[in-house]
Amino acid sequence: METRPKGRGQLGRPRGFDAEEALERAMRVFWEQGYEGASLTDLTAAMGITRTSMYAAFGNKEDLFRKALERYAEGPASYVARALREPTARAVATAFLNGSVRATTQPDCPAGCLGVQASLAAGEAGRTTRDALVAWRNEGTEHLRLRLQRAVDEGDLPADADPGALARYLMTVANGIAVQASSGATRDDLQRVADMALGGWPAA
Structure with a gap:
């Protein structure tokens, strides 16, 4: 044996x-x-x-947070990747902002966005994590810019459209939606904001 x-x-x-x-x-x-x-x-x-x-x-703790952020990106924030696959620039913008509204107002989850919430009031001890979150948000903006640049190249957006400014605009509105959600704004209120933000979207 x-x-x-x-x-x-x-x-x-x-x-x-x-x-x-x-x-x-x-x-x-x-x-x-x-x-x-x-x-x-x-x-x-x-x-x-x-x-x-x-x-x-x-x-x-820092390692744990990075793993949690990856999980967030693959779960609640996965709407970003799905939005980038939409066939038109307007559909991308609509899916991105609508996804932001839904993700930040889920009834069974904390309000707001982890990528925004986690970096608020971060002191010196949290500088590395804050920098990681800045990079994460900037990466999202860059993915949007590249997708919108493709839309310009394909004639889906006007030739004089600025993909970088449009991407920053979408990310700024989404971050504002997240902050408002964490402050108690309702899904209906924030959906109206998203709809208004899309009202001036450039036409091809």
């Missing part, structure tokens, strides 16, 4: 918790409280694990 050496049994032992579920809960804490507002106690309590388990599975 084969005997297992002492200590070997723990090498393949499962963590004892659902890492995906724990990350989902951490994402919601960051979403609701921001990066600096979310303490390790808040995070581990929501995740249902100890600090030791958190460090082992996700790294430090």
